[in-house]
Amino acid sequence: MFNKLENVLAPIAEKLSKNKVLSAIRDGFIISTPLIVVASIFLLIANFPITGYPEFMAGIFGEGWDGHLSSVVSATFDVISLLTVIGIGYSYAREKEVDRISGAVIAFVAFLIITQQSYPEYVNEAGKAFKGFSFGNLGSQGIFLAMITALLSVQIFAWVKNKGWVIKLPDGVPPAVMESFAALIPSAFVMVIFFGFRMIFQVTDFGYAHVFVYKMLQAPLMGFGEFAAFDVIYQFLSNLFWFFGINGPAVTNTVFRPIHEAMTIANLNAFELGEPLRYIFTGPFRDFFSNFGGGGSTLSLVIVMLTVGKSQRMKQLGRLSIVPGVFGINEMIIFGLPVVLNPIILIPFIFVPVINSIISTVFMSMGLIPLTSGIALPWTTPVFFSGWLSTGSIWAGVLQIGLVALGCAIYYPFFKIMDNQYLADEAAPQEKIKDELDDISLDDISFDDL
Amino acid sequence: MKRVYLFCNAGMSTSLLASKMQQVANEYKLPIEVKAFSDSKMEQIIKEFNPDVILLGPQVKYRLEPTIEKYGHLGIPIEVIELEDYGNVDGERVLKRSIKLIKDKEKQ
Numbered sequence: 001m002f003n004k005l006e007n008v009l010a011p012i013a014e015k016l017s018k019n020k021v022l023s024a025i026r027d028g029f030i031i032s033t034p035l036i037v038v039a040s041i042f043l044l045i046a047n048f049p050i051t052g053y054p055e056f057m058a059g060i061f062g063e064g065w066d067g068h069l070s071s072v073v074s075a076t077f078d079v080i081s082l083l084t085v086i087g088i089g090y091s092y093a094r095e096k097e098v099d100r101i102s103g104a105v106i107a108f109v110a111f112l113i114i115t116q117q118s119y120p121e122y123v124n125e126a127g128k129a130f131k132g133f134s135f136g137n138l139g140s141q142g143i144f145l146a147m148i149t150a151l152l153s154v155q156i157f158a159w160v161k162n163k164g165w166v167i168k169l170p171d172g173v174p175p176a177v178m179e180s181f182a183a184l185i186p187s188a189f190v191m192v193i194f195f196g197f198r199m200i201f202q203v204t205d206f207g208y209a210h211v212f213v214y215k216m217l218q219a220p221l222m223g224f225g226e227f228a229a230f231d232v233i234y235q236f237l238s239n240l241f242w243f244f245g246i247n248g249p250a251v252t253n254t255v256f257r258p259i260h261e262a263m264t265i266a267n268l269n270a271f272e273l274g275e276p277l278r279y280i281f282t283g284p285f286r287d288f289f290s291n292f293g294g295g296g297s298t299l300s301l302v303i304v305m306l307t308v309g310k311s312q313r314m315k316q317l318g319r320l321s322i323v324p325g326v327f328g329i330n331e332m333i334i335f336g337l338p339v340v341l342n343p344i345i346l347i348p349f350i351f352v353p354v355i356n357s358i359i360s361t362v363f364m365s366m367g368l369i370p371l372t373s374g375i376a377l378p379w380t381t382p383v384f385f386s387g388w389l390s391t392g393s394i395w396a397g398v399l400q401i402g403l404v405a406l407g408c409a410i411y412y413p414f415f416k417i418m419d420n421q422y423l424a425d426e427a428a429p430q431e432k433i434k435d436e437l438d439d440i441s442l443d444d445i446s447f448d449d450l
Numbered sequence: 451m452k453r454v455y456l457f458c459n460a461g462m463s464t465s466l467l468a469s470k471m472q473q474v475a476n477e478y479k480l481p482i483e484v485k486a487f488s489d490s491k492m493e494q495i496i497k498e499f500n501p502d503v504i505l506l507g508p509q510v511k512y513r514l515e516p517t518i519e520k521y522g523h524l525g526i527p528i529e530v531i532e533l534e535d536y537g538n539v540d541g542e543r544v545l546k547r548s549i550k551l552i553k554d555k556e557k558q
Contacts (some may be wrong), residue, residue, distance in 0.1 A: 013512035027490045094493065245533065247509035250459045320539060324466060331463035335508055336537025380462070440546045442478040447452060447552070 002341050006244050013246045020095040021151060022254040028088030028150065029257055035083065039076035040376040042069045049392035073272065078135040080265050081142030085111040088150035096158040102183045103154045110153035110194040111146055114201070114209040137210050140265030144218040145210055147258060153190045160186040218262060225259045231281045231361065235290045235353045242295040243349060245340040260286055268374025277371040280364050284372040284390040287379040289360035292404050294330025296339060296349035297356055299383065300407030304415050311422035327380040348414050352407045359403060369396045453499055454484045454548040458507030461488040470541025482545070489513060496521060503548045504528045508536050527551040
């Protein structure tokens with residue numbers, strides 16, 4: 001049965017990773033992630049979840065101390081669509097093997113061409129309409145349009161370039177000059193076509209591409225993100241992939257990430273403005289409320305190994321895995337226990353995260369703990385701190401500890417079966433199987449060409 | 451200096467193995483540099499450093515075919531690390547395996 005399932009899942013993973021569009025989206029978001037995390041630290045300093053903290057800071061730095069911090073937050077979160085369009089434009093250009101920075105900037109310009117730039121409803125003293133870009137169009141509401149724009153503009157750019165419709169200069173011209181001339185006609189195509197899009201949307205009821213894409217695509221997808229079983233589906237699939245030794249989130253994120261991202265930033269904007277948060281299943285929820293210590297929530301398993309493991313193998317693996325496990329890294333367990341294709345561990349490995357997800361969802365929807373504020377922490381943030389800082393409530397950290405304990409109880413009987421088996425194996429005299437690698441002696445290696 | 455570069459999704463767990471391998475290499479004074487990276491940086495890293503061996507973490511095994519398709523022509527040996535060696539963070543065995551790959555390539 002496992003073979004059959006593996007035959008289905010492995011090609012899916014390979015197809016998804018080979019797909020240029022999906023790789024470009026995945027890698028494009030990776031480009032903006034560090035910026036988001038750093039900006040989150042600024043936001044966290046401005047809103048540290050301890051009572052009396054704001055007054056304390058105001059006492060030192062004076063009223064309005066947090067205003068400057070939020071300018072860093074705005075420079076990343078409020079323009080997340082720009083970061084997305086540049087990131088995906090860059091990585092899609094890499095996939096299409098055209099000049100990357102040209103790809104990034106042409107996508108950026110294409111996005112701005114179709115964005116609203118004049119606001120007749122706001123006039124200055126001279127009665128002229130306000131001109132500029134509004135954060136509303138560059139922030140979370142534009143993420144999907146940013147993705148589409150980046151892919152489409154680089155696609156056009158690469159197509160024209162590969163047609164050979166470029167201005168060629170004689171040899172001896174500096175390569176940098178060549179490159180900019182080579183980008184001229186492809187860029188012109190992209191800009192004219194996006195100008196065309198702008199004009200088309202102008203005559204429709206939507207007015208702007210932003211409104212159209214948000215209403216037709218992003219809002220329905222985010223609606224799916226509000227669906228009660230959204231995270232359960234995500235966790236189930238991710239951990240199923242892990243069970244076959246495939247990095248689960250790397251596969252599932254190619255599809256889920258844009259939705260997670262949009263919901264995270266939407267919560268964050270609400271949080272900044274002091275409005276009620278809307279979405280439960282944000283990126284921080286995905287990272288911090290289902291899996292503790294890596295896929296399969298194996299921190300619980302590692303704790304059981306360390307505390308009640310009897311076989312040498314379990315004890316050693318527990319010692320090896322506890323420190324990385326605290327930071328959410330668990331490949332030692334996945335491949336060392338192993339989890340991969342191990343029918344005994346399958347049940348808790350898949351269901352502990354699912355149960356965690358359900359319990360966290362229930363706690364949040366009943367208002368027992370707050371929703372995640374959208375503050376992005378590295379996914380390696382340890383349990384308790386991740387819950388506390390991502391929601392602003394210490395009780396979320398306490399809930400995480402409770403879930404880890406519950407996970408220990410669920411893992412225990414399955415762990416026991418394996419532990420006993422290893423004990424029996426260890427009692428029997430073993431003959432070490434040798435292979436060619438054991439014949440290599442590290443003492444007398446030489447490399448001729450050094 | 452021979453470069454043995456490991457790639458996985460974020461370069462996190464491979465970096466644990468890489469540091470173990472580096473330790474062993476240093477112990478035996480072998481002129482080998484072992485480093486771990488995120489697989490999204492692969493192209494850039496290959497271009498810049500021209501590694502002698504590329505090893506993928508087993509969790510990104512599904513990227514083996516695309517990787518060979520893309521970089522196989524460079525003649526760099528590309529392999530997926532054995533499950534068991536990876537799980538036990540057995541730096542010595544993976545280092546030996548890398549040395550074998552380098553030696554085999556030199557023989558050709």
